[in-house]
Amino acid sequence: MGNRLNILLIDDEPLMRMTVQDALESEGYRVSVVETGQKGLALLRKDPFDILITDLKLPDLDGLQILKEVKMTHPEIQVILITAYGSIDSAVTAMKEGASDYLTKPFSMDELLLIIQRLVRIKQLEEENLRLKEKMEERYGLEGLIGKSPQMQKIYDLIETISQTDTTVLIQGESGTGKEMVANAIHFRSLRKNGPFVKVNCSALPETLLETELFGHEKGAFTGALRQRKGRFELAHEGTLFLDEVGEVSPAVQVKLLRVLQERQFERVGGNETISVNVRLICATQKDLKEEIQKGSFREDLYYRLNVVPISLPPLRERREDILLLTEHFIKKFSKKMGKEVSGISEEAQNLLLKYPFPGNIRELENMIERAIALLKGRIIQVEDLPEELYGQQPIIQEICKKIQEPRPLAQAVNLFEKEYIQSILQKTKGKKGQAAEILGISRKTLWEKIKELEIEI
Numbered sequence: 367m368g369n370r371l372n373i374l375l376i377d378d379e380p381l382m383r384m385t386v387q388d389a390l391e392s393e394g395y396r397v398s399v400v401e402t403g404q405k406g407l408a409l410l411r412k413d414p415f416d417i418l419i420t421d422l423k424l425p426d427l428d429g430l431q432i433l434k435e436v437k438m439t440h441p442e443i444q445v446i447l448i449t450a451y452g453s454i455d456s457a458v459t460a461m462k463e464g465a466s467d468y469l470t471k472p473f474s475m476d477e478l479l480l481i482i483q484r485l486v487r488i489k490q491l492e493e494e495n496l497r498l499k500e501k502m503e504e505r506y507g508l509e510g511l512i513g514k515s516p517q518m519q520k521i522y523d524l525i526e527t528i529s530q531t532d533t534t535v536l537i538q539g540e541s542g543t544g545k546e547m548v549a550n551a552i553h554f555r556s557l558r559k560n561g562p563f564v565k566v567n568c569s570a571l572p573e574t575l576l577e578t579e580l581f582g583h584e585k586g587a588f589t590g591a592l593r594q595r596k597g598r599f600e601l602a603h604e605g606t607l608f609l610d611e612v613g614e615v616s617p618a619v620q621v622k623l624l625r626v627l628q629e630r631q632f633e634r635v636g637g638n639e640t641i642s643v644n645v646r647l648i649c650a651t652q653k654d655l656k657e658e659i660q661k662g663s664f665r666e667d668l669y670y671r672l673n674v675v676p677i678s679l680p681p682l683r684e685r686r687e688d689i690l691l692l693t694e695h696f697i698k699k700f701s702k703k704m705g706k707e708v709s710g711i712s713e714e715a716q717n718l719l720l721k722y723p724f725p726g727n728i729r730e731l732e733n734m735i736e737r738a739i740a741l742l743k744g745r746i747i748q749v750e751d752l753p754e755e756l757y758g759q760q761p762i763i764q765e766i767c768k769k770i771q772e773p774r775p776l777a778q779a780v781n782l783f784e785k786e787y788i789q790s791i792l793q794k795t796k797g798k799k800g801q802a803a804e805i806l807g808i809s810r811k812t813l814w815e816k817i818k819e820l821e822i823e824i
């Protein structure tokens with residue numbers, strides 16, 4: 367609602383109509399005037415108005431009646447009532463019925479203008495609020511986790527609940543789905559947030575190293591152990607220990623882990639002293655641990671100890687509504703980081719992203735956008751800025767297959783396919799046969815022959 371507000375005035379006094387119209391028009395508002403309630407209502411049904419000013423006493427209708435009708439049919443229209451001097455009761459009734467304000471006769475044009483300016487301001491604030499709220503809802507996320515899909519909303523709820531407890535959490539999900547981010551979110555929302563957050567990637571270390579890394583060692587425990595060293599469990603005391611890729615842990619270390627979980631106690635490698643720790647454990651794995659149990663490579667008892675609260679992160683392809691939200695987030699992130707002005711991504715490119723299955727999940731999308739922005743010349747990410755596998759020939763082939771899906775002899779289907787495919791490549795090259803032949807891997811002569819034989823139109 368800018369200055370070009372549409373205002374309707376209903377008043378039976380010609381002088382009043384003229385004065386108000388002049389005053390409001392000279393402020394830049396668009397004003398329509400009518401002299402009866404019926405005409406006013408007819409106009410309200412036809413044209414959009416922001417504000418209605420009406421006299422309470424009209425020859426044909428009661429101003430209150432008009433107010434009620436307008437509030438029912440167009441609740442967004444602000445109504446200002448003009449009452450006669452001394453009729454304070456009707457003014458109160460009017461406000462109760464939803465009038466935005468009232469004026470008592472006689473009133474000055476300044477009074478009227480002040481009321482209108484106030485209404486405009488309120489409306490602007492309301493609109494601004496709504497925009498902000500929409501933005502917040504759209505951006506709904508937690509500790510940097512982006513996503514508004516129902517699956518992610520459930521995960522946010524779960525994170526909020528369990529971060530208030532000390533239970534062990536097992537996060538499962540494909541590569542790049544955000545397991546580490548969720549672990550971070552749990553720690554930094556928990557009561558332990560001021561304590562240490564220690565991470566260990568179990569797949570990065572060979573068995574013996576992992577053991578000393580987790581539990582520490584005493585001086586002389588093995589050749590080269592010149593000093594006593596504290597392990598990650600000890601370092602995480604009063605905080606959180608995040609064991610990433612826990613599915614990779616060897617059977618020997620699994621036994622030790624089980625003991626810590628049961629007794630909250632352990633000994634350093636090569637030592638006898640029993641050490642007690644107060645640690646919250648969060649584990650993550652890409653592997654299906656149930657399958658590993660069946661294969662005999664993961665202890666069932668340990669699994670149940672770790673899986674007190676399971677969080678299963680959905681792959682990106684199962685929550686497509688988050689793809690563009692994440693894309694926008696990464697565009698902002700990387701354009702800022704690289705100091706480039708990027709205003710967005712073309713619709714065509716968006717459609718490609720929406721169709722792509724993202725085997726590498728959010729990390730893959732993130733890398734894609736980072737690369738696109740690094741190489742970007744313009745301001746908008748286009749299809750060509752995305753990796754080729756997104757716009758390779760796959761979609762064309764699928765489309766053609768759809769066209770010829772009716773059952774028919776193979777030779778006929780092959781011919782049809784050939785025709786459609788060559789035609790689509792010719793379209794892509796805008797009829798340039800040299801280029802088309804190159805893409806198709808055939809000579810120009812062969813292409814010509816095919817065009818004739820298959821009756822391809824160019």
Ligand SMILES: Nc1ncnc2c1ncn2[C@@H]1O[C@H](COP(=O)(O)OP(=O)(O)OP(=O)(O)O)[C@@H](O)[C@H]1O
Pocket residue numbers: 510511512513539540541542543544545546547548652692728729732
């Ligand atoms: N919901 C999300 N919102 C924003 N960024 C995300 C989200 N989920 C993941 N990411 C980003 O995607 C990348 C991968 O996330 P993360 O490392 O947490 O995944 P992961 O499941 O641990 O992957 P991997 O199994 O490969 O270790 C990170 O750069 C992270 O910042």
Ligand SMILES: [Mg+2]
Pocket residue numbers: 545546610
């Ligand atoms: Mg990870």
